[in-house]
Amino acid sequence: MASLYLLIPIALVFCAVAIRLLLWAIDNGQYDDLDKEAWRALMDEEPGDTKGDNREPDEPHR
Amino acid sequence: MSAGPDIAAAAPLDAAPTSADRHCFHCGNAVPRGADFGIVIGGVRRAMCCPGCRAVAGMISESGMAAFYEHRTGYSERPTEAPAxxxxxxxxxxxxxxxxxxxxxxxxxxxxxxxxxxxxxxxxxxxxxxxxxxxxxxxxxxxxxxxxxxxxxxxxxxxxxxxxxxxxxxxxxxxxxxVAQARRELLDRDYRRNLRRLAVAGLGMMQVGMFAIALHAGDLQGIAAEHQSLMRWVSLVIASFVVLFSARTFFENAWRHLRAGALVMDLPVALAIGLAWLASGWATFSGGGQVYFDSVVMFTFFLLLGRFLEQRVRRRFQLNWYDVESDLPTAVRYRRGDGWVSGPRIGLQSGDVVLVPAGTTLPVDGTVLRGRSSVREDTFNGEQQPRMVGPGDGVFAGTLNLEGGLEVSASGPFSATRLAALQQSVGRASGEKPRLWRLADRVSGWFVLGVLLTTALTALAWSQIAPEKALWISLSVLVISCPCALALATPTALTSAASALRRRGVLVHGENALEALGRADHVVFDKTGSLTRGQLALARIAPLADERPESLAAAGAALQRASRHPVARVFDEVAAAGGFDELTYHIGAGVSGRQQGRQWRMGSAAFCRELAPTLPPAPPQSLYWVALVREAQPLAWFGFTDPVREDAAPLLAELQAGGLGSSILSGDTPARVAELGAQLGIPEALGGLSPEQKLEQLEALQARGKVVAAVGDGLNDGPLLARADASFAVAEATDLARAQADFVIEHGDLGAMGLAWRTARLCRRIVWQNMAWALAYNICAIPLAALGYVPPWAAAIGMSASSLLVVLNSLRLTRSSAT
Structure with a gap:
């Protein structure tokens, strides 16, 4: 079980790095809009979204 | 305009976050200084550069496509960390x-x-x-x-x-x-801070949990002392970090309120976290006793999560403080010497003579010097019916000049206007909103006291029986009595209810509105725009000659094409008869025209009698009557009314069945209000009220101990909505009303108020269940802990399970249709 004395500190280092990265991402604004990111994958099929749709904006739906 | 094909991917939008507010949310053009046509999209007020953009954006938002903007705003509104x-x-x-x-x-x-x-x-x-x-x-x-x-x-x-x-x-x-901009940045900073705390607590929980499993297993199966000590030390390091970084907010809050003499939910939370951490730390140093690091960290995480979710709902639907002054024109034309010059409204002095063209908003309070027109004063009385004004009459900033140009002598700056007074009374009313103490806050004081007492008694008893066990057993009482479930009971229920309502088209942004609504026992309605559609419609044609109503309406439509009166809009959808010419609009009287050499007139009785003296009086029905005559022959009376919403009657029936009293408070004439009250079966129907009088009526109700919900739409309802315990703004409501209301009904469906009410009641029941469960759990668990039967692993499981149960119970609200 002596390996614990090596593995646990390594786990702690990883944990510290993960926290650091997460805090950086939050400060960077990447988590500012959780709803938006959840929505983004679905945006193409939203009725109000014209992304990926070559129709002219003012041309009526067919 | 920006409705181009790939707006959704317009990453460059975030290039200039600080200037985003000065640009039109819809088209990206700069918003002229002081001009703000902002509207609410997805619960947030957006700056618009022009009425055109506003209309398009409003249409997109109202047709349920606001997701389009929601997607984009993430980019354009990314805040800068302000050094201010x-x-x-x-x-x-x-x-x-x-x-x-x-x-x-x-x-x-x-x-x-x-x-x-x-x-x-x-x-x-x-x-x-x-x-x-x-x-x-x-x-x-x-x-x-x-x-x-x-x-x-x-x-x-x-x-x-x-x-x-x-x-x-x-x-x-x-x-x-x-200032509105500073507020948003502040919200974002709070949001990030909470998220950072939550992230650290979450990662820490996983790490400590990992070691805790090993330690608990060791308790059951046996573990080498050196390994146990190692894992305790590592847990101590991580837990200390979490406590200092994430849980600090509980300590700060608890301390702040303690110094002010208030017992809040954060106090038992801080006590449980702090004492469990200290004792576990001491156990680690001394090598004996028990450690509760997993409970400490899990506890912190759950509570932060509950709080974070609640705050997220609130932040998302947050409306900015609405400034009525932004509705007034920025630039005005006023007299300087012999001519007219354009200048900023802000610079106007008392006594300046301002020119107000037809169709524009009055920029100042003042007296009419020249010109005749009618002004629509729905700002102050909620009514669409205009008032005639001429030289010598007083007019008010924020009202709409409908028919003709006016020269107005300004009586003072904006801050002295009736509009500014209205805004102030809104601000004051919302400040005086009765505070319904949260159930959780009322319970928590007693809870803290009870837990502390029990812990002290346990410590005392065990110090007599087995002094070496006293500390650990009294500590396990504190940990197991974890107020976690109690603290989560309310926020999770409110969050679930708010998101359920959101999906059904009701935005919730009042802090305690759901709790207040669940307890409401009286509802006050505004009339125009709330119980009624807020738009005139043709109710009846009373023919006076042998002509078909259709042809009369067609003739009316042709004549009304020249009118600027609100009545004219009713005829927009009626096909006009042909052959009319020489259409002339007579301010405050009506319209005249000529068809095949014959004179027609449509308008007030006096105006039409000049041509047809035999015109009989209008039918006795209380409608807004307009006469139609051809030469000397009276043709018809047109009766207009503001029709009642179809969903008003079912809603009132439901509320009455639920035991709620109701009344109408309106600025309209008392006779018409009384008639509507009789029609809907509302006994108390008061008309002719100013915004301030409405507020007084509401305060009188509240003084009688009623918990009052209010429904309104206009600027004049602002103070009422701000002061009511729970308030609703219907879909077409003014920005001020929406900003003050706790609930905004998005689709103009008054029935949604019934839905909100049912949900609020259900939510209240769920909160009670949660509380009851949390207390029952404690009543069972504390004696066991006090007797020394609860090892740390059982405490951890008990705490998580009771919290989970509360969360799951609250989630039932999101599935329920509240019927």
Whole structure:
């Protein structure tokens, strides 16, 4: 079980790095809009979204 | 316009976050200074550069496609971390700076509005108000929780503004002059701070949990002392970090309120976390006893999560403080010498003569010097029916000049107008909104007391029986009594209910509105626009000659094409008869025209009798009557009315069945209000009320101990909505009403109010169940712990399970259709 004395500190280092990265991402604004990111994958099929749709904006739906 | 094909991917939008507010949310053009046609999209007020953009954006939003904007705003509104927080407070003593957010009244008192960061509950407002009111020179201090805003009146000779800022910072709140932009940044900063705490607690929980499993297993199966010690030490390091970084907010809050003499939910939370951490740390040092690091960290995480979710809902639907002044025109034409010049409205002096063209909003309060017109004063009375004005009549800023140009002599600056007074009374009313104490807050005081007492008794008893066990057993009482479930009971239920309502088209942004609505026992309705459609419609044609109603309506439509009166809009959809010419609009009278050589007139009785003296009086029905005559022959009376919403009657039936009283408070004429009341079976129907009188009626109800819900739509309902315990704004409501209302009904379906009411009742029941469960759990678990039967692993499982049950119970609200 002596390996614990090596593995646990390594786990702690990883944990510290993960926290650091997460805090950086939050400060960077990447988590500012959780709803938006959840929505983004679905945006193409939203009725109000014209992304990926070559129709002219003012041309009526067919 | 920006509805181009790939707006959704328009990443460059975030290039200039600070200037985003000066650009039109819809088309990206710069918004002219002071001009704001902003509308609410997805619960947030958006700046628009022109009425055109506003209309398009409103259409997109109302047709349920606001997701389009929701997607985009993430980019354009990414905030900058403002360095303003570190600015020296002295700057606020500079008269020029102070003038931007303060004003001085006749008694020499200075009124300031400050934005507060870090106000988390009703008790904070109590703390701030009482602390500030004790300062010599402060006349009054009032915190508006919903807007995190502080209204303060002080004597500038005795106390400096900067000292107020300093005092607020000393209390642990961040204060800034109140401006809408600063508020959003503050919200975002709070949001990020909470997310950072939550992230650290979450990662820490996983790590500590991993070691805790090993330690618990070791307790059961046996573990080498050195390994146990290693894992305890590592857990101690991680848990300490979490406690200092994430759980600090509980300690700060609890301490702040304790010093002010208030027992809040954060106190048992802080006690449980702090004591469990200290004792576990001591056990680690001494190598004996028991460690509760997993409970400490899990506890922190769950509570932060509950709070975070609740705050997210609130932040998402947060409306900015709405400034009515932004509805007034920025530039006006006024007389200088012999000619007319254009200039900013702000620079107008008392006595300046202002030219107000037809179809524009009056920029000032004043007296008409020349011209005749009608003005629509729905701002003050909620009515679409205009009032005739001529030389000598008083007119008010914010009302709409409908028919002809007016020359108005201004009576004073904006701050002296009736509109500014209305806004002030809205601000005051919302500040005086009755505070319904949360159930959780009322329970928590007793809970803390009970737990502390039990712990003390346990410690005392065990110190007699087995002194070496006393500390650990009394500690396990504290940990197992975990107020976690209790603390989560309310926020999770409210969050679930709010998101369920959101999906059904009701936005919730009032802090305690759901709780208040669940307890409401009286509803007051505004009439125009709330119970009625808010638009005139043709109710009846009473023919006076042998002509078909269709052809009469067609003739009316042809004549009304020349009219600027609201009645004309009713005929927009009627096909007009041909052959009319020489159409002339007579201000305050009606329209005249000629068809095949014959004179026609449509309008008031007096106007039509000039041509056809035999015109009989209008039918006795209480409608808005307009006559139609051809030469000397009376043809018809057209009766107009503002039709009642179809869903009003079922809603009232439902509310009455639920035991709620109801009344109508309207600015319309008492006769018409009484008629509507009779039609809908509302016994108390009062008309002819000013916004202030509406507020008085509401206060009288509240003084009788009623919990009152209010429904309104207009500027004139603003104070009412702000003061009511729970308030609704219907879909077409003005921005001011929407900003003040706790609930905004998105699709104009009054029945949604019934839905909100049912959901609120259900939510209240769920909160009770949660509380009951949390208390029952404690009543069972505490005696066991006090007897020393609960090892740390059982405490951890018990705590998580009871919290989970509360969360799951609350989630039932999102599935329920509340029927």
């Amino acid at each position: 927080a570190d600015e020296q407070l002295r700057v606020y003593d500079d008269p020029a700076v102070a003038a931007t957010f303060t004003d001085t009244d006749e008694q020499g008192l200075r009124h300031a509005r400050l934005l507060l960061g870090g106000v988390s509950c009703a008790a904070c407002t109590w703390l701030i108000e009482h602390t500030l009111q004790r300062i010599d020179g402060v006349a009054s201090a009032n915190v508006n929780l919903q807007h995190s805003r502080l209204d303060i009146a002080l004597d500038p000779d005795r106390v400096a503004l900067s000292s107020i800022f300093a005092r607020l910072e000393a209390l642990g709140y961040r204060a800034q002059p109140f």
